[in-house]
Amino acid sequence: MSAFALIPAAGSGTRLAAEAPKQYVSLAGRPMLWHAVRAVCVPQVESVFVVLAPGDSTFAAHDWSAFDGRLEPLYCGGETRRDSVYNGLVAAMAAVQADDWMLVHDAARPCLPRKDLESLMRETQNDEVGGILALPIAETVKRVSKDEGGAQRVAATEDRSQLWLAQTPQMFRAGLLVQALQRAKGTPTDEAAAVEQMGLKPRLVAGSRENLKVTWPEDLAIAESILKGRA
Numbered sequence: 001m002s003a004f005a006l007i008p009a010a011g012s013g014t015r016l017a018a019e020a021p022k023q024y025v026s027l028a029g030r031p032m033l034w035h036a037v038r039a040v041c042v043p044q045v046e047s048v049f050v051v052l053a054p055g056d057s058t059f060a061a062h063d064w065s066a067f068d069g070r071l072e073p074l075y076c077g078g079e080t081r082r083d084s085v086y087n088g089l090v091a092a093m094a095a096v097q098a099d100d101w102m103l104v105h106d107a108a109r110p111c112l113p114r115k116d117l118e119s120l121m122r123e124t125q126n127d128e129v130g131g132i133l134a135l136p137i138a139e140t141v142k143r144v145s146k147d148e149g150g151a152q153r154v155a156a157t158e159d160r161s162q163l164w165l166a167q168t169p170q171m172f173r174a175g176l177l178v179q180a181l182q183r184a185k186g187t188p189t190d191e192a193a194a195v196e197q198m199g200l201k202p203r204l205v206a207g208s209r210e211n212l213k214v215t216w217p218e219d220l221a222i223a224e225s226i227l228k229g230r231a
Contacts, residue, residue, distance in 0.1 A: 001044055001125045002044055002045075002100070003045050003101035004045060004046055004092065004095075004096050004103070005040040005045050005105060006048075006049045006088050006089065006092065006105070007033070007037065007040070007048065007050050007051065007105050007106070008077065008085050008104070008106075009023040009033050009036075009052055009077070010051055010052055010078065010084045011077075011084075021058070022108055022214065024058050024062070025214075028224055028227040028228050028231065031062055032108065032110045032223075033050070034062065034064070034066075035227060036108070036112070037067060037071060038066070039105070039109070039110065040105050041067055041070060042114070042117060042118075045103065046070070047070050047071075047072050049072045049074055049088055049092045050071060050073050050074065050107075051074050051076060051084045051088035052075050053077045054075050054077065056075060056077075072092070074088050076090075076091050081190075082184060082187060082188055082194065085177070085181060085191060086178070086182065089174060089178050089181070090178065092174070093174065096174045098173065098174055098175025099174075099175065100173065100174050101121075101125070101172070101173060102172060102173070102174040103117075103120075103121075103169040103171050104168060104170050104172075105168045106168045108215065109167070110214065110223055110227065111210050111211060111212060111226045112210075112211045113210050113211060116207045119133075119205055119207075120132075120169060120171055120207075123203065123205050124171050129172070129201060129203065131170075131171055131203030132169075132170040132171070132191075132202055132203070132204065133167040133168065133170075133206075133207035133211065134164040134166050134204045134205070134207060135167065135206065135208070136160075136164050136206070137160045137165060139160070141163060142154045142157055143155045143156040143157075143158055166192060168190070170190060170191045172191060176195065177191060177194075177195070179198070180197065181194050184197055185197060212226075
């Protein structure tokens with residue numbers, strides 16, 4: 001199968017509290033974004049579109065030659081993930097057909113294993129809706145509430161057997177994604193949520209814990225260890 005990939009990378013990553021925007025933080029000698037691009041730059045993917053903030057001047061300062069012209073920067077990022085992905089898709093449609101598969105991946109997931117990507121593409125390519133990588137929750141999940149003093153208290157224990165953690169890539173037809181994001185109400189935090197609002201049910205494909213999302217400072221050391229271990 002052939003596909004395209006899109007990586008929204010217009011955010012600042014405030015929770016990481018780094019000096020540079022999160023996507024440019026160095027991991028194993030390269031920007032985090034470089035590793036995310038490499039993870040989806042497989043033979044089946046024709047081009048990788050990276051959606052950047054309009055005023056981004058850092059991207060051009062790095063060396064992207066390893067991707068041999070398959071990387072396409074788009075300076076049309078928005079205020080939210082939904083805005084950046086939607087704007088990027090609209091810009092990419094000059095080179096992409098509505099029925100082409102689009103893999104939307106997080107810039108903050110630099111450790112995506114090749115086997116996980118191959119599983120997603122293999123198991124989803126004949127699906128009528130599309131699908132996402134995800135992990136069944138292994139930990140006990142608590143619902144919380146605040147008491148009169150403002151302290152967090154356990155309100156209930158949730159049934160984790162029906163709960164999964166969404167990951168990326170998320171794989172849908174490009175035309176469906178444009179339509180879903182255009183119609184989406186509220187601020188969907190991933191592409192699947194927008195597709196779900198259309199009454200569709202994306203397929204779940206089991207991923208792995210290696211495909212962590214770098215969010216907090218301690219995640220950097222874990223990601224660095226994974227990447228160096230592969231090298």
